Amino acid sequence: MEHKFPTSLEVIDICLLAGKIMLQCGAETYRVEDTMSRIAATFGIPDSHSYVTPTGIIFSVDGTEPAKLIRISERTTDLYKVTLVNGVSRKAASGELTSQQAYIRLKEIEEADFTFPIYQQIVAAAIASGCFMLMFLGQWSDFIPAVICGGIGFTSFIYLHRVVQIKFFSEFLASLIIGLAAFLFIKSGFGAQLDKIIIGSVMPLVPGLLITNAVRDLMAGHLVSGLSKGAEAFLTAFAIGTGIAVIFAFYS
Template sequence: MTQTKLAEKQADEILDTCLKAGRLMLEGGSEIYRVEDTMLRIAHNAGVEEARCFITPTGIFMSLGQHSYTQITQVKNRNINLELVDRVNELSRKFAAKEITLKQLRKKLQEISRALPDFPIWLQILGATIMSPTLMILFMGAYDWADFLPAAIIGGGSYGFFLGMKRYTSVRFLAELVTAIVMATSTICLCHLLPILKVDNIIIGALMTLVPGVAITNALRDLFTGDLLSGISRAVEALLTAVALGGGIGFAIKVFAGGL
């Protein structure tokens, strides 16, 4: 094999590894500057000094500088999975410390992409169940113990429904819209059966599990660091998610609330 072909093979391996790491981090909801920093560090530690990359929420472009080797990759799935971001960062640090080789790094990234790390569904639902009533108390500013248990049940059940909807639909924001309708309708029906309960308290607590807080934070961080394209697109995506949630709640209240 000629020297040129060896250089091309090495460049392909470096580019493929960097793009895999960047794509996984974007799919986990990482900020653009963090993705860029990780990709450039991997390239630098692989012996490439003049690597360049351009990152958007839906695609990554990377070039190895003077060698003119360039590749792109698409990012189709975007969620909030900080466990995924942490694992890629950990592998990048191990590669920088020479604990693993470039081939081992590439192999481990492929393994992660085939089996994305995530918490068990039961644990996610349990977290939503605990978070809903506590956030209800935080936002309402009152210890309304009558609504505490219903908020936990509605919050946990609605989040489980949301996870199921996301698995069986590829339409953006549909899961949020339908879940908000189901959540508000369930709350209204429960409050009809038990008039002592307050619709507003329960809905506010349960809804907090779906509010795109991390997405909004990342959008602002991208804007503040100068990544305007990513910041604006992420802000619009978070806004549309909020509109879907608010629209679902408003629709259910308008149709089913009656005198409440």
């Protein structure tokens, strides 16, 4: 099966599209660069160069073609799309997909929406909050308060983020609401351990994947991406901690 794409610029477009999807969906920097290089090699460009940061991708090939830049403005977590892009890369390398078919498949992946409905995300976050509370040695009597607080907090985060586009403030306000709800449960006698309820309820907001990717990028030698992702994770943790601290400052 023929693998060569008509022009180098079109190969660059395929690589940038694959990298864009992966970076927007939470892939590590080294995985994005490796996938782009493999796709380029598959379609006849063995010598390619890429520079990936959390907010942009620069990709070029040896020769007369200019480098191209793509901006990443929104990032989320959708590891299923990352898996699909890796699958396209493997099928192209094995000869199962032509360059045109690979590009069409990547466009389909980009436009597809695999996220769960909002209510399912809220229910999952609420149940996870109760389970995290138990994991941190909380009492069974605090399970329902933790579930309610976690659900309220995650709901607040989703809808506040639509109003306040700055993620720091939506996370701060969501943790503030969680702390207030947990405090009200304790005062009304429906809860016993304030700290356990709060810890379990804020866990759905904790940037676990971001922290993991920051460490993996640093270990792989991508210092700029690793430090920037670590800084973003630190700001998220700071926002959550500040929101809870405000509640303790006023009501303790």
